[in-house]
Amino acid sequence: MTKTYIHGVGMTKFGNHSDRTLKSLLLDASRQALEAAGRPKIDAVFVGNFLAGSMSNQEILGAIVANDLGLGYIPTAKVEGACASGGIALRQGILGVMSGEYDTVLVAGVEKMKHANTPDVTQAINAAMDTDSNEKHAGLTFPGFFGVLAHRYFHETGATKEHLAMVALKNRENALNNPLAQFQKATSIEEIMNARLITEPLGLFDCSPMTDGAAAIVISRKPSSIHVRASALVSGPTQMQDAAELLSIPAIGESGRRAYEKAGLGPEDIDVIEIHDCFSMTEIIAIEELGFFKRLEGWKAVETGHTKPGGKKPVNTSGGLLSRGHPIGATGLSQIYHLVHQLNGTAPNQVEGARIALAQNxxxxxxxxAVHILERL
Amino acid sequence: MKVYTCCGHETVVKRIYCPSCGTSDIQEQEISDHGTIYSFTKIHVPPVEFAEIAPYNVVLVQLMNTTAKVTGRLMGDVSIGDTVELDRVENGAYLYKKV
Incomplete structure (x- = not known):
């Protein structure tokens, strides 16, 4: 089977880019990745994006990248999978390489959200739920799902709001060392615990922010020092009331299981991890689902410090979505950007000798x- | 209130095919309007269309004598384990009240 390698990565600073357009962010990250890869001939482009149509009145992102970067008349597409758009775009690129159709693919992700107000963004993000459902009509929001999950998690375990705060604090401390992260102001457990409530028990620091930004990657069948050892994607329940077990997110567990199987590796082999902490609660569920810690015991690992940069399973050394920021379509690719730096030994909060990395989007x-496992050769 | 059942799956929304056996032979069963709060969140930052009623609780109700749960809305204070009853269905939403 054809193998896929990473040749270059690029990323804008995440944060507020009120003076820049969606297109300029997308082209900036793409140009960086192309130059890091040595300007190879690109055979196809996939762009991960969720809200450009609804919030910037802009589609045809694939064609814009190919045209404005002079890549020629090549196949391109935009890929949408809500907050997993970036990870799914990467997977589409990898499948294109594995099939033999393309030698080298540019995958980019972008989002621009900061120009809109919070109620409008909350409304737009609700498109990531089943809006033709009694749940949507009840007034459930996207963060609200994780609030419901958190209350039940507290009820069934010894975890408290303070454990959520520990996740948020860890990721903020990591972001302080990442010059591309959105939030670079130190905080404290007290400030996090006392912040205004968004959807109980989640407060402001438990929720990933609105962010502008872009990230991009060049992948190829031609060998490099970073090998994509596995790519996996699955769908899961689209409604809260459909969950067989509320405290499990089966899409995370199953995508992890498939990725480990393809890679011939297990959770014990992973040196550094970027997971999708859209909410502090989500990080705790994900470290359980991916097998790093036992079910309903992720909160204990957080308390012990196992997920800190010096811990046995460093999670979100970039700052995660909570503090690196969450420009939706770019997030999955920014995870890869950071992990490639970890494997090259050039990351903020560098994990000494990291050789195998896992990203979950x-x-x-x-x-x-979507789960990707990368390996330094 | 009704639940739809096949192969042990019990849901408030009727599925097109049973996720276990794949047939569309799904049975309908009338159930009690009572249940208990399985979990909840009080939403302080609502989408535009719910701004006027915030803060409000979205509740996940464990329905009685079935494995099915339903998502609904409840005003006022609520805790896990509280007994609730379906008050009415309005604009597609299940509105619950405490018993």
Whole structure:
């Protein structure tokens, strides 16, 4: 089977780019990745994006990248999978390489959200739920799902709001060392615990922010020092009331299981991890689903410090969605950007000797999960 | 209230095919309007269309004598384990009240 390698990565700073357009962010990250890869001939482009149509009145992102970067008349497409759009775009590129159709593919992700107000963004993001459902009519929001999950998690375990705060604090401390992260102001458990409530028990620091930004990757069948050892994607329940077990997000567990199987590896082999902490609660569920810690015990690992940069399973050394920021379509690719730096030994919060890295990108309330495992050769 | 059942799956929304056996031979069963709060969240930052009623609770109700749960809305304070009853269905939403 054809193998896929990473040749170059690019990323804009995440944060507020009120002075820049969606297109300029997308082209900036793409240009960086192309130059890092040595300007190879590109055979196809996939762009991960969720809200450009509804919030920037802009589609045809694939064609814009090919045209404005002079890549020629090549196949391109935009890929949508809510917050997993970037991870799914990467997977589409990998499948294109594995099939033999393309030698080298540019995958980019972008989102621009900061120009809109919070109620409008909350409304737009609700498109990541099943809007033709009694749940939507009840007034459930996207963050609300994770609030419901958190209350039940507290009820069934010894976890408290303070454990959620520990996740948020860890990721903020990691972001302080990442110059591309959105939030670079130090905080404290007290400030996090006392922040205004968004959807109980989740407060402001438990929720990933609105962010502008872009990230891009060049992949190829031609060998490089970073091998994509596995790519997996699955769908899961699209409604909260459909979950067989509320405290499990089966898309995460199953995408992880498939990725481990393809890679011939297990959770014990992974040195550094970027997971989709759209909410502090989600990070705890994900470290359980991916097999790093036992079910309903992820909160204990957080308390012990196992997920900190010096811990036995460092999670979100980039700052995660919570503090690196979450420009929706770019998030899955920014995880890869950071992990490639980890494997090259050039990352903020560098994990000494990291050789195997795992990225997990979630869409909706568990509607999609993409997992990629990377290996330094 | 009704639940739809096949192969042990019990849901409030009727599926097109049973996720286990794949047939569309799904049975309908009338159930009680009572249930208990399985979990909930009080939403302080609502989407535009719910701004006027915020803060409000979205509740996940464990329905009685079935494995099915339903998502609904409940005003006022609520805790896990509280007994609730379906008050009415309005604009496609199940509105619950505490018993």
């Amino acid at each position: 979630l869409g909706g309330t568990g509607s999609y999960s």
